[in-house]
Amino acid sequence: MGLDLSHIRLCEKTDDELSYLYSSDFEHNPEFLQRHQHLVNYKIETSSFFHFYIFKNAKDKTLYESYFPEEDKSLHLIGSPAQLSDEIRRIEAANNLLPEEKFMSETTYSPTNNIFAKPVTYTLVLYAIAYEKVPVFYYREIGYQRKGMTSSFYEDFENNQLYFKKADVQKAALYVDQRKSQPGLKDSFQQNFIDNFIEGESIFWPNW
Numbered sequence: 001m002g003l004d005l006s007h008i009r010l011c012e013k014t015d016d017e018l019s020y021l022y023s024s025d026f027e028h029n030p031e032f033l034q035r036h037q038h039l040v041n042y043k044i045e046t047s048s049f050f051h052f053y054i055f056k057n058a059k060d061k062t063l064y065e066s067y068f069p070e071e072d073k074s075l076h077l078i079g080s081p082a083q084l085s086d087e088i089r090r091i092e093a094a095n096n097l098l099p100e101e102k103f104m105s106e107t108t109y110s111p112t113n114n115i116f117a118k119p120v121t122y123t124l125v126l127y128a129i130a131y132e133k134v135p136v137f138y139y140r141e142i143g144y145q146r147k148g149m150t151s152s153f154y155e156d157f158e159n160n161q162l163y164f165k166k167a168d169v170q171k172a173a174l175y176v177d178q179r180k181s182q183p184g185l186k187d188s189f190q191q192n193f194i195d196n197f198i199e200g201e202s203i204f205w206p207n208w
Contacts, residue, residue, distance in 0.1 A: 007143035048130035143192030
């Protein structure tokens with residue numbers, strides 16, 4: 001991970017423009033969203049899952065259940081997916097699950113509130129059971145910078161926040177790292193983020 005700065009503008013969906021934002025990303029600026037409603041698209045996404053866990057042995061199952069005592073233990077199986085194929089088919093039939101909607105992933109859980117707690121590994125089995133149509137807006141990148149800002153930038157700007165005012169970008173320029181190890185960075189930021197920033201169209205998007 002690290003700092004990524006992007007200057008973007010919303011656009012029509014094309015074969016080349018595959019990146020998008022959700023309409024909920026614009027909740028702090030509904031006027032901007034309303035102005036660009038002609039660019040709205042819709043994606044079908046999973047809204048609900050049915051899931052169960054497969055543990056390699058009883059010890060791992062017991063350990064996991066000690067971390068999450070409130071979970072339904074009837075959906076905690078012991079064995080391997082191959083060994084449990086008949087049981088998995090029974091679960092699918094009993095819950096009207098489609099095998100083609102199944103997704104399996106081996107996962108390791110480590111408690112964050114106890115650094116001495118033992119991690120536990122299990123196989124998560126997921127089935128998509130409900131879908132929803134969500135509005136999205138595709139965008140193109142106008143300018144980009146990787147890192148190159150002083151530490152104070154992180155105090156005055158929020159991670160993954162969209163900024164719509166040119167004044168915000170001009171403020172960000174004050175934090176461009178001007179050490180000799182970063183030659184030309186200030187001019188590059190001016191060119192890719194300020195000179196071509198169109199208020200009402202452009203978005204400044206820091207992410208770290």
